[in-house]
Amino acid sequence: MPNANSAVASPQDAARDLPRLAQRARARLLAMHFKAGVGHIGGNLSALDALLCLHHAALGADDAFILSKGHAAGALYASLWSCGQLTDAQLDTFHADGTRLAAHPAGGWHEAIPFSTGSLGHGLGLASGLAFGRRLRRQPGRVHCLMSDGECEEGSVWEALMFAGHHRLSNLTVMVDRNGLQGFGATGEVASLEPIPDKLVGFGFDVEEVDGHDFGAMTAAFSRSSDRPRMILLRTVKGRGVSFMEGRMEWHYLPLSPEQFALALAEVEAR
Amino acid sequence: MRNAFCSAMQTLAETVDYAFLTGDLGFMALEPLQQALGDRFVNAGVAEQNMVTVAAGMARTGFQCWAYSIAPFIYARPFEQVRNDVCFHDADVKLVGNGGGYGYGVMGPTHHALEDYGVLLTLPGLRVHIPIFASDLAEIVPRMAADRHPAYLRLGRCERPPGYVPPAYAPWRRLLDGERGVLVIAGPLAGPVVARALETPATARPAIWGLSELSAGGLAPPAELLQEIARHDALVVAEEHCAHGGVGQMLALELGVRGGLPRRFQACAARGYPTGLYGSQAYHRAASGLDPASVLDAVNALMDRKAT
Known part of the structure; x- marks a missing residue:
């Protein structure tokens, strides 16, 4: 399973190492995107800490994870790299011709990337199907799924929420990266999700809100279970860790110039 | 069904x-x-x-x-x-x-x-x-x-003609013998056409083949069918599906690639809603020329046409 360290370290121990790992992974993520000359950096940086927390401190040998916000593939690759599941040489192929590391995850070649995702609104249904099938088969382990907040505008998300809630899929944990910014505006301006916790409770979820950059809080939240499906709303910052990207919509798209890359790297390494 | x-x-x-x-x-x-x-x-x-x-x-x-x-x-x-x-x-x-x-x-x-x-x-x-x-x-x-x-x-709806015993299931089946041309029909549309053709002597009706399995990799028409198409140099395909992307197009392409496309070819397909009105399945079939009489007329018209 993705977390090679989990066999020897407790979640709490792993969580203690996470700030250092996050600094390395953030720098690697920036380098990957700079080398490839591509954007989507903002939503990768908002999701990276949650992915690291999952891979290093939460996912067990029987667990599965689906990245529904496929545009955070870079963060997924960097996180898998940080736990030895991808190599530097593989990351160097990101976005290049002949790569396995497409801009949105292509599934089927790596145990930790079970499905191809990228078109929004698919991951939660896949996770629900996986969780439902496992329950029918009495298989152990949890199914985790990370969505974006803009993704929640897809109708299929609400179909899946209804299914998971109705069937009380207690082996399912869903996380939403609430960075508040989407492709062409703030989520609150485009289609307000509020009051999202009330809506999710209404759909039968056990809802919790945590800081999506607080490793201790996330580790605790990810490890909790319930008799209902879990929903963890992650308060995050788009572009987290790079001051000129934080909270700015344009970093959904822009690639880094050499000067910006140097500045961003210096900031990340100084933290 | x-x-x-x-x-x-x-x-x-x-x-x-x-x-x-x-x-x-x-x-x-x-x-x-x-x-x-x-x-x-x-x-x-x-x-x-x-x-x-x-x-x-x-x-x-x-x-x-x-x-x-x-x-x-x-x-x-x-x-x-x-x-x-x-x-x-x-x-x-x-x-x-x-x-x-x-x-x-x-x-x-x-x-x-x-x-x-x-x-x-x-x-x-x-x-x-x-x-x-x-x-x-x-x-x-x-x-x-x-x-x-x-x-x-x-x-779909099974429309097996009364008294008619279908041949054992196969993706391609010769549903009815006939000597005036070849008619390929996809799915249950074949039922009422076979029923109508049974009213006509074998010398005056086409051989009717039923098709039940499709793959983008090829329809794999059997050799007997290919020989029959070649002998008549004519083929009619009927399906309750639009012409674009349908069996008619697929078969024409496949025959063309094999070098066996007959000089006389007719595809009978669903035309949508040409009358602008709505009704039963039989009504819509007729509006598209997919009722049994129209399909068999299409075969006869094709066979009356000289291959050029």
């Missing part, structure tokens, strides 16, 4: 570990299956996108998943889910659409499926099955189950 399908699925449950999902349909038809499958029979609600995606997710746990709805709601509404979640992952998911073509008659155009298999055959690895007679289901269902890849089953 729903009852025959239900019966075949019950038999399948004795040997195959599968789950069945329905989009809130099956009243007065699927209850025995529901009872037989217990918690592996899931009413996924009026949420076809999610039903197809859940089926793809469940397939990862080793279940073959059969997902059922009215035909347009299982391929058109959730097309991206079929493409991304089922076909991209080569998931062992079988889509079952009831009422292919104009099957839902006066229910209106939203309930018709005139482009279903043409659209679905653009997807990687998916096979299409179109039973002609209800009795075909006992053969087709286990055949689909044994092939652990995506598939679509287009159910």
Whole structure:
């Protein structure tokens, strides 16, 4: 399973190492995107800490994870790299011709990337199907799924929420990266999700809100279970860790110039 | 065919570990299956996108998943889910659409499926099955189950002519002997055409072939059919599906590539709603020239035409 360290370290121990790992992974993520000359950096940086927390401190040998916000593939690759599941040489192929590391995850070649995702609104249904099938088969382990907040505008998300809630899929944990910014505006301006916790409770979820950059809080939240499906709303910052990207919509798209890359790297390494 | 399908699925449950999902349909038809499958029979609600995606997710746990709805709601509404979640992952998911073509008659155009298999055959690895007679289901269902890849089953209404005994099931079947040309028909549309042709002596009617299995990789027409087409230098194809992406186009391409395209060729296909009015399946077939008399007239007209 993705977390090679989990066999020897407790979640709490792993969580203690996470700030250092996050600094390395953030720098690697920036380098990957700079080398490839591509954007989507903002939503990768908002999701990276949650992915690291999952891979290093939460996912067990029987667990599965689906990245529904496929545009955070870079963060997924960097996180898998940080736990030895991808190599530097593989990351160097990101976005290049002949790569396995497409801009949105292509599934089927790596145990930790079970499905191809990228078109929004698919991951939660896949996770629900996986969780439902496992329950029918009495298989152990949890199914985790990370969505974006803009993704929640897809109708299929609400179909899946209804299914998971109705069937009380207690082996399912869903996380939403609430960075508040989407492709062409703030989520609150485009289609307000509020009051999202009330809506999710209404759909039968056990809802919790945590800081999506607080490793201790996330580790605790990810490890909790319930008799209902879990929903963890992650308060995050788009572009987290790079001051000129934080909270700015344009970093959904822009690639880094050499000067910006140097500045961003210096900031990340100084933290 | 729903009852025959239900019966075949019950038999399948004795040997195959599968789950069945329905989009809130099956009243007065699927209850025995529901009872037989217990918690592996899931009413996924009026949420076809999610039903197809859940089926793809469940397939990862080793279940073959059969997902059922009215035909347009299982391929058109959730097309991206079929493409991304089922076909991209080569998931062992079988889509079952009831009422292919104009099957839902006066229910209106939203309930018709005139482009279903043409659209679905653009997807990687998916096979299409179109039973002609209800009795075909006992053969087709286990055949689909044994092939652990995506598939679509287009159910229609069985119109087996009274007293007519169909030949044993095969993807291609010579349904009726005849000497005046060759007529290929996809799916249950063949039933009423065979019934009409039976009223005519073999010397004055075409040989009628039924087609029940489609693949983008090729229709694999049998040698006997190819010889018959070559001998007449003529072929008519009839289907309750639009011409674009249909069996007529597929067969013409395949024959052309083989160098065996006859000089006389006619495709009879669904034309949508040419009258602007709505009615029964028979009404819509007639409006498209797919009623038995029109189809057989098309063969005669083609045979009257000199090959040039």
